[in-house]
Amino acid sequence: MSGVHHLPWWKQVVIYQVYPRSFADANGDGIGDLPGLIAKLDYLKALGVGALWLSPVYPSPMCDAGYDICDYMDIDPLFGNLADLDLLISEAHKRGLKLLMDFVPNHTSDQHPWFIESRASRANSRRDWYIWRDQPNNWRASIDGGSAWSWDEVSQQYYLHFFLPQQPDLNWHNPRVVEAMHQVLRFWLDRGVDGFRIDVVHCIGKDPTFADDPRCLAGETMVRINDQPYSHEVLRGLRRLVDHYPDDRVLIGEVNIRSTAQVAAYYGASDELHMSFNFPPLDAPWDPVVFRLCIREVKGCFPSHSAWPTWALSNHDNSRLRSRYGGSLRRTHAAAVLLLTLRGTPFIFQGDELALEDTQVTAQTRVDPGGRDGSRAPLPWKINAPHGWPGKTPWLPFPPDVSTLAVEAQEAIAESTLGLYRCLLSCRRESEALSIGEWEELPSHPQLLAYRRHSHSDERIICINFDQVEHAFPLAGQWITQISSDRQSEKELFKGTVAAEQAVILRRRENHHEQ
Template identity: 65%
Template sequence: FRIDVIHCTGKDPSFADDPRCLAGEPLANFNDQPYSHEVLRGIRRVVDSYPGERVLVGEVNIRSTERVLQYYGAGDELHMSFNFAPLDAPWEPVMFRTCIRDVELLLAPAGAWPTWVLSNHDNSRQRSRYHGSLRSARAAAVMLLTLRGTPFIYQGEELGLEDAQIGPEERVDPGNRDGCRAPLPWLAEPPHGWSGEEPWLPFPPDADELAAERQVGAANSTFDLYRRLIAARKASPALTHGSWEELRSHPEVLAYRRRHDADERIVCINFADKPHVCPINGHWQVQIASDGVGEEQPYSGELAAGQALILCPQEA
């Protein structure tokens, strides 16, 4: 069960005007009243009273990992809370390194299970935020699906879509979130699998080239990359349940180890527009590459520009 803006359940008992609202900042950005936790504990008791496995994941739209952690309670509130800090991060290593470290530092000791969100229906698509770079969006997919925690994939990211360009006369949402909500191109030919009248919004750029029809079954398409990443994650205890350990690397490279018992994976992400050396002790081979280059080959110790790799122990 996804609970929308759960942190806004509680209100200031005096209903006083907040200067941040008067300045134009939405209340959802900072509202954090104690009564929200009381309501949430009640919801959790109801959910736990039923048999079977049920999960509460909450939207706590506060850009502070420490404050979001409070909504896990003592195991009696949310099972998971969306981690929105990466939504604000440009595609550069310092910001992502900081986000990941914060999550590991705060959530792991509390036994709280992390989540990872790079896009959703309220924010620009990751490719649009990364200056339109499909290469960066593909590398981000490798990161999203290999971090410790539960990844959430917004529809259309598996096609490598950008935000649609929305003119003033086409705008539907007063919050100006139409770009990421454009209809998905299912078929290559217009109207891309939609019938009847014109869709409520224009299609994203390159809708014919990025249509699902073109990508499903196509080797090394963005859709194919997502499917292979999901399959690799499911097949690896290290990627599903394992620990996370940051590895020393070049400042423009993010490298980390995932380990669970005997299973082990290493992930290397080059944020730069030039190759970087990233030596790893031991013998490794490339399981998945964001650009499809070098897979099932021994790891050379170098990352191509903008490339992200999943490495597994080299077979004898």
């Protein structure tokens, strides 16, 4: 593509979320690991993604799937060691893939040496590395929905935790905490990591008055409503640090506030986050009105090229998109076209390229205290059991239709979901319009969502039919169906109709030899 070399890499790629525990197991213990991921890098390269976001692999008691960290500068033996991580960075870079780590700044594990010292006594030098009070307020924690305060019998005070009691919140008003966490970022950046996805970054700042919040009386948790000015000051410090490194290192924030305008504020004046996740599409039902409003809102809140949007339809905390869309393969395929043709950086959650559904979890197989195991099931590589997971039974049951949806099965079928994703990613890479072009909504039937992507002379038109019946979509001029979500009529002249729950990418007919 011409004219895009000056843009940072993170504006031009599709990012793939790797949930390491469920990706690929190299040592046969039933848990995915870094050597397993290294062995599958060629699969990810062939898929066409440009960067990998690695969910936490740090040492942890695993009360919250590794988001309770007891050492920020090491690798949990479950996943390997630092040498494996260094090899992963090297092998990814050899293939032109960037690697992002998950940075969890709001809280540590209660087994972290910092907290062990902090709770030892009120006089301990690390006491104010965390947040302690004599009396709790009404703030509510996420995951279990209970009080955000827990009593510590040893030091006779309450400590704050926006998540589980095993995840005490750090006090970012303490300069020593700031410096310690900056050192964590330097440690990984110096090893060659290309950036970070920052967990619940908006939670870092806390209301300094510690006043009761009336919204908590209605059952809201602080993770959904906490939005304090001090978080922006912290982010500006992180951004200054990262910007001192070469090669466009990136900060991507999880701002788990269901307001696009509030999320946009975390970009600052191009001096805070480079990108932030926008959550309304993750909540959206299969409805053109809802998606149309989501996209319009992003366009309104991110008007300049300095505030670059992101798009995600699944992640490790949410039900898989196919499960949310009623198990429909047609909707899942149409949603893939939508995700990969919007203006911004798309994120694919591992397994969505296989159309996986949530696994069925019972009381006996449940692991996550928040009930989020469904989307975290092991990725099936082989048709036959044990589906590429030799050794111990994997830590969670496989998703439904595991043999049919396995990578091995889908690689043999061009019309499979995997085949569709590979075509979409190739199309996006080769089209300046789709990768970095402008977005313009087009008039259409209410059950259609249609838009134009354009950059210089490159142009594509995308139309998604959310209805269960065919609808007309008349266009001036002659257009070729470059990709269709149901793989029908591709490379043929577009006849002006979009089939039920079908999505199409159209390009102008270039010469009379095309159909």
